Amino acid sequence: MHSFSTKIINKYFIINFLFSSFIVSFILGNLFLNLNVLLLILTSFFFFGRKIFDLKFDVFDKVLIFLFIYILLNGILNTLLYNNNALDKDYSVFFKTIFFLRFLILFLVVKFLINENIINFKIFFITSFICVTFVCADIIYQLIFGHDIFGFVATDRRLSGPFGEELIAGSFIQRFSLISLFLFPIFFKFKKKNIRNITTIIFIFLFLISLVFSGNRVPLLFFIITISLITIFEKQLRKFFLFFIVGTVSIILLIINTNSGYHSHIISFAEKSVEIFLPFSSKNLVTSEIEKTKGYDQFYTIEFQGKRYLIQNSHLKEFKTGYLTWQYKKIIGGGIKSFKLNCSRAKLLNCANHPHNYHLEILASLGLIGFLIFFYLFYLIFTKIFLKKYFFKSSLNTFHLITPFIFLFFAEIFPIKSTGSFFSTGNATYIFLILSIIISLKKKFG
DSSP states (O other): OHHHHHHHTOHHHHHHHHHHHHHHHHHHOHHHHHHHHHHHHHHHHHHHGGGGGGSOOOHHHHHHHHHHHHHHHHHHHHHHHHHHHOSSOOOHHHHHHHHHTHHHHHHHHHHHHHHTTOOOHHHHHHHHHHHHHHHHHHHHHHHHHSBOTTOOBOBTTBOOGGGTTOOOHHHHHHHHHHHHHTHHHHHOOOSSHHHHHHHHHHHHHHHHHHHHHHTOHHHHHHHHHHHHHHHHHSGGGGGGHHHHHHHHHHHHHHHHHHOHHHHHHHHHHHHHHHHHHOTTOGGGBOOHHHHHHTOSOGGGEEEETTEEEEOOOHHHHHHHHHHHHHHHTTTTOSOTTOHHHHHHHTTOSSOOSSOSOHHHHHHHHHHHHHHHHHHHHHHHIIIIIIIIIIGGGOOTTTSTTTHHHHHHHHHHTOTTOOOSOTTSHHHHHHHHHHHHHHHHHHHHTO
16 A cells, blocks of 8 residues: 555656546547646646756757747737727737647646656557557447447447547547557567567558548548658568558458448548649639639639639638638738638638648748748758658667657648647647657657
8 A cells, every 4th residue: 555655646657647648638628638738737847846947948949939939929919909909809819829838838848857757658658559449449339339338329431439529530540549559669579570560560450440430531641641651761661561552452442342431431532632732623714604604702713824713622712711811911920719810800701710721820820920930840850850860860779769759740730731720729739749759859869
């Protein structure tokens, strides 16, 4: 009893419990995520106090701190500018900006904990593996029995598992499956490599099948891309690249050829993806006949080389709204979580809460200045970490721990990807956690 109570109050145990709990909190929802962030910050300050700020800031830290200073000033300026001319005072952007600063504190806390060797990544990877496997098993259970173990009823073509009405199971699997797959090669020693390889392959295809049945097509695509890239870049894994591609294509073809719902779901995604890259095809051309009837909304058109084209793709429509909202306030943007408000002020159509693209949302919210700061941070990570520390030094044995986080980060910020809101609790928590891990591990590994 005494040893158990001592373990409970041990600061290393508490910190690692809270850090690993983030993965569970992503399943439980924003309330638990915010609580998790708050508890990790408070307990870290309770145990380590001002030591957290004794870190020697490198270029990554300085850029990130400068970014948050800009975000704060941006929120204050946008609030003052709006309230100076408005009859009804609105301080929502300012309060959202202040609340968003918690992610800077989270970044500094996690970076300190990693630098001081307080975080036990084995616990984090095991928790990730358990949670992802559980979500996958729950999706398959839901597929077979029509409901998951919590009673959430299956919907046509999109299974959510434990997420209920939120159709985000695929996003969760894609984000944490890669961490789960690196559990075996990093932390467990197998006497026979074949056993490790077979185990990893089994779980890769379990995650793949679950992603298909989740109906989240973008996470499925980026899961395939990240696994493919890792098998190409890692010398020890290149021999599995062709096997993975053949297996992936076979599984997807088997599922869509035996289920008409998933067939149309996947085929429509392929067609929409092609539309994004071919917006100026002849089938989208606004002809003189269409011009006469005006049987289209001119907002959803784009002019190129003197011709006008219809925007058929729903994502392109959202992207255009995001671009035009940025045009409304090019330099400083409208402030954190102000997209819908500024979209309406600009008298645009299709004003959702966000433009479904991180980069357009950053432009519309923080303007060109904020976007350039973000771009410089991403550029530093790409050149100083991915290229210098990974690409030209690729080895699963010497720099393995950072590998999944690098690929997850670039999959998350891919420029033309359809996304949720960058500034939402779930996405911001995930992004700044990954950032803090990558930047800390870069320093640790020299």
